[in-house]
Amino acid sequence: MPMKRVFLFTLLTLCIQQGYSQQSRINPTYIQYLQQKINTYISCVSEEDLAFLAEYSSFNPTIAEFWETNKFNPYPKQQFTKPFSIKFKDSTYFSPVPFHKVITSRYGWRHSRPHKGIDIDLVTGDSVHSVLDGKVRYVKYHSGHGKTVIVRNSNGLEFVYAHLSKQLVKENQLIKKGEVIGIGGATGNARGSHLHLEAMYKGVQINPEYLFDFSDNNKIRKEEIWVTNEWITPHLHSSKRQSTVKIPDSFEEAKAKKIIKYRTHKIRRGDTLGAIARKYGVSISALCKANGIKRTTTLRIGRVLIVSM
Numbered sequence: 125m126p127m128k129r130v131f132l133f134t135l136l137t138l139c140i141q142q143g144y145s146q147q148s149r150i151n152p153t154y155i156q157y158l159q160q161k162i163n164t165y166i167s168c169v170s171e172e173d174l175a176f177l178a179e180y181s182s183f184n185p186t187i188a189e190f191w192e193t194n195k196f197n198p199y200p201k202q203q204f205t206k207p208f209s210i211k212f213k214d215s216t217y218f219s220p221v222p223f224h225k226v227i228t229s230r231y232g233w234r235h236s237r238p239h240k241g242i243d244i245d246l247v248t249g250d251s252v253h254s255v256l257d258g259k260v261r262y263v264k265y266h267s268g269h270g271k272t273v274i275v276r277n278s279n280g281l282e283f284v285y286a287h288l289s290k291q292l293v294k295e296n297q298l299i300k301k302g303e304v305i306g307i308g309g310a311t312g313n314a315r316g317s318h319l320h321l322e323a324m325y326k327g328v329q330i331n332p333e334y335l336f337d338f339s340d341n342n343k344i345r346k347e348e349i350w351v352t353n354e355w356i357t358p359h360l361h362s363s364k365r366q367s368t369v370k371i372p373d374s375f376e377e378a379k380a381k382k383i384i385k386y387r388t389h390k391i392r393r394g395d396t397l398g399a400i401a402r403k404y405g406v407s408i409s410a411l412c413k414a415n416g417i418k419r420t421t422t423l424r425i426g427r428v429l430i431v432s433m
């Protein structure tokens with residue numbers, strides 16, 4: 125980001141933090157000083173940059189909501205009982221890696237646990253780029269994720285970039301899509317170097333492949349995307365294959381979609397696939413498909429299986 129833009133944003137932030145308003149009790153001389161500085165530098169900033177600053181300023185309620193730089197997820201625990209929409213101003217995103225994207229593990233059920241993002245192959249030392257414009261909210265080492273950067277877009281959507289070897293941005297920094305935010309690695313709970321990418325909305329992880337087409341076209345699937353419970357529930361997907369994506373055109377269409385329910389079963393001594401299938405009234409093939417296993421797979425005690433309903 126150009127230094128003039130950074131300086132202007134810093135001044136605006138200072139004004140906000142210090143209560144720059146008609147009711148402010150700040151020393152009038154200090155306010156006048158800040159105003160003069162802003163007037164001086166504002167003429168040097170393009171209209172595009174000013175619009176960018178305004179969109180990601182503290183005046184934007186979506187940006188400011190639960191803005192905490194010390195928490196991975198600052199939102200209170202919640203469940204979306206109705207479909208919700210996310211709107212995008214762009215039709216494309218910037219690839220998080222500077223080469224053909226190879227997804228090695230998808231959003232879904234993996235090793236008896238939910239995998240809430242996608243893993244993109246890279247080599248330690250590769251650059252990692254911001255997929256959209258945004259404001260950096262979190263730059264920390266997070267358990268499991270390793271060195272992590274979280275960037276919030278003006279529509280409230282956040283992207284989590286994890287397992288980095290180095291973070292190159294700071295909290296509250298404004299960045300444009302395509303800017304380098306870190307260096308890829310294998311920190312945290314990672315088997316080999318890769319980028320773990322999550323899409324979060326108000327603390328709830330959405331299947332990134334529902335929002336973005338991860339081919340070389342770098343397309344955002346729609347200007348307005350209606351999200352149903354199917355796409356915020358990892359248990360309904362397999363990390364080994366891409367789910368079929370069909371996006372509703374309206375709230376009514378999204379609401380009319382059948383709510384998919386699921387149950388889990390923790391394997392105990394003596395369990396067999398046949399016995400589990402009979403207990404829940406499902407077929408063995410359905411059990412295998414839901415959990416990405418074969419009929420010959422050894423059932424480990426303590427493993428959790430998804431039971432389709």
